[in-house]
Amino acid sequence: MTSNILLQRIHQHQYLSNLRNKLLRLHKVLLDAERITYEQVRGRVSSGEFLQLVIGHEQFAWLHCISELVVQIDEILAADEPLSIDSVKALTAHIRTLLSPSEEGNTFARKYYTALQDEPSVVLAHADVSQLLAVK
Secondary structure, three states: OOHHHHHHHHHHHHHHHHHHHHHHHHHHHHHHHHHHHHHHHHOOOOHHHHHHHHHHOHHHHHHHHHHHHHHHHHHHHHOOOOOOHHHHHHHHHHHHHHOOOOOOOOHHHHHHHHHHHHOHHHHHHHHHHHHHHHOO
């Protein structure tokens, strides 16, 4: 294997690791915002109750696609076969599309749009992910 290919694979691995971490941060701030909304209506919940809500309650279902992306990246990073440039580009394009807020889009796009309007922490986390996506 030439050193150029090895360096390319190392950079892709680092890029995906960084992307994973930034998506996790975005997921957390979105969960925190959704939890606040939930608790304003229904009262405080324990950590265990919150975990059950995240897994099974419809109010949190729109966030599953971000956690699924994190799992997908984990699987790619743990795989024995090397990363292909095309697969990284396809994943990056998919994430860019997903994180496109819209007032008229699908459920995720609408809820994401609202979260960006309401929560400065979501704006900052979105900017972090977007900045990283801009380099690929």
